[in-house]
Amino acid sequence: MTWPDNSASAAARQQMAAALTDGRLSEWTDAFAAVPRHVFVPRFYQQDATGAWQSLTWDDPGYLAAVYSDEALTTQLDDDGVPTSSSSQPSVMLRMLEALGAEEGHQVLELGTGTGYNTALLSHRVGDKAVTSVDIDYGLVKAAGKHLDTVGLRPTVVCGDGARGWQDRAPYDRIIATVGLHSMPEPLLEQAAPGAVIVVPLGYGIVRVTVTDPGHASGRFLPTPAYFMARRSNGAAPRFHEAAQQQPTDTTVPPADLLGRLKFPASLALPGYVSCSWQDTDGNLESVGLWTPDGSTATAHVSGAVRQCGPQRLWDMVEHMAKSFTGTPELEDFHLAITPTGQVVSYGAAGGPSWALPATP
Ligand SMILES: C[S@@+](CC[C@H](N)C(=O)[O-])C[C@H]1O[C@@H](n2cnc3c(N)ncnc32)[C@H](O)[C@@H]1O
Incomplete structure (x- = not known):
């Protein structure tokens, strides 16, 4: 009605x-x-x-x-x-x-x-x-x-x-x-x-x-961040159980960075990634999880413990991002160039970080 x-x-x-x-x-x-x-x-x-x-x-x-x-x-x-x-x-x-x-x-x-x-x-x-x-x-x-x-x-x-x-x-x-x-x-x-x-x-x-x-x-890119529903496709589910069984490594990147200042650049480096977070009973962030459509999965705890599994080391990429940007990068400083041979997002002046995007299947 x-x-x-x-x-x-x-x-x-x-x-x-x-x-x-x-x-x-x-x-x-x-x-x-x-x-x-x-x-x-x-x-x-x-x-x-x-x-x-x-x-x-x-x-x-x-x-x-x-x-x-x-x-x-x-x-x-x-x-x-x-x-x-x-x-x-x-x-x-x-x-x-x-x-x-x-x-x-x-x-x-x-x-x-x-x-x-x-x-x-x-x-x-x-x-x-x-x-x-x-x-x-x-x-x-x-x-x-x-x-x-x-x-x-x-x-x-x-x-x-x-x-x-x-x-x-x-x-x-x-x-x-x-x-x-x-x-x-x-x-x-x-x-x-x-x-x-x-x-x-x-x-x-x-x-x-x-x-x-x-x-x-x-x-x-426009200055506006976007959290649109993803185009429907059949991506793999996160493998948190398998990740939990991995030996932890240490990170100095706060997990909150993935939910904040690194959220957008990470989406260029890890196309299709999804993140989630866990809180303690007082509502404080305890850890974040992320996974990509190929099933690669990582978790990072506020203590600095990271666990990863699957074909890609997702948190390694987050650490790489954290080194590339000291603060929160402005969205409008990212530029997309498309040619018949590929699509590249670049940041800032020539010679800055850049990411080749995958072809859309
Ligand atoms: C955020 S909603 C769109 C909102 C819409 N513009 C409105 O004003 O209501 C996203 C839509 O994308 C659709 N969608 C998902 N995958 C799609 C695809 N591969 N091709 C076309 N539409 C798709 C979903 O069914 C959903 O209706």
């Missing part, structure tokens, strides 16, 4: 649109003020103090305030309670849309339809006929189509792996992803018009590149 728009929801979204731009002029304010997010998020899930997921809908206290707040909202869980779709944080969506610079006359491709809310914002700005959106999950594609129809928008919404783009409607002047990638998928470049702008989450950052020649693109 989709809930009707009323004066309360209209007032709430006007307020959110104004708060997002904080008095600054943005070409996206009208879209945020016009598109009713609650139509796209009729239900979302929040974890209670025990970690159990509770669902909230229109009738629940706090629903409307949450939908029109600057919060990412989990909208779908799998059978194990793992989130598989969400409506992204509005302020991050705004920064990405501003970086995209889509306007009337542009053909736009979106990867990760999810609820369809971002698709609606794009359609509001450039016209629904010019927007194509792809999601891997057929159920979501169907639901997003319905939500879009409810607000009178009919962009092309299709089911597929966004990393393949959508050839039928290419070329695109603007391409945006709201699903996390490890590198720029080649089909996106092939389907991009000359001079196209592409904005995608890459590792724990968001990169904006301009296509200069066929197969060539370059650009910088």
Whole structure:
């Protein structure tokens, strides 16, 4: 069921649109003020103090305030309670849309339809006929189509792996992803018009590149960090049990660094890595764990004890990162260059650290 728009929801979204731009002029304010997010998020899930997921809908206290707040909202869980779709944080969506610079006359491709809310914002700005959106999950594609129809928008919404783009409607002047990638998928470049702008989450950052020649693109990361849901793929599970049986080695890098200042650069050096942390009963950090899709796993305890297993020595790479950066590196000092032979992220001036990204499978 989709809930009707009323004066309360209209007032709430006007307020959110104004708060997002904080008095600054943005070409996206009208879209945020016009598109009713609650139509796209009729239900979302929040974890209670025990970690159990509770669902909230229109009738629940706090629903409307949450939908029109600057919060990412989990909208779908799998059978194990793992989130598989969400409506992204509005302020991050705004920064990405501003970086995209889509306007009337542009053909736009979106990867990760999810609820369809971002698709609606794009359609509001450039016209629904010019927007194509792809999601891997057929159920979501169907639901997003319905939500879009409810607000009178009919962009092309299709089911597929966004990393393949959508050839039928290419070329695109603007391409945006709201699903996390490890590198720029080649089909996106092939389907991009000359001079196209592409904005995608890459590792724990968001990169904006301009296509200069066929197969060539370059650009910088935005200052905004990004924690998007990863593109679905079949990565191995972490091997914490096996790691716990390894002889510990010592590290001088505080485990908290991986959760803070090294989070983004580590995502370039260890594409697809995931981290987690354990706290003591007072809530103080005890240790962190990390693993990559090939099953490599490491844990680091605040005492300095590190245990690693699998094909890659993940914590060794974290230590290498810690030496490369004395403080917290600024995201906009990272630059991505794409050529037909490879993709390289470099930091700072020429001769600084750089990382070759893996091809997207
Ligand atoms: C953060 S949500 C997108 C939010 C969406 N833009 C919105 O406004 O609601 C990420 C979405 O990416 C989708 N996704 C995951 N892997 C994908 C893939 N390989 N291709 C396309 N979409 C994918 C998920 O199903 C999920 O709906």
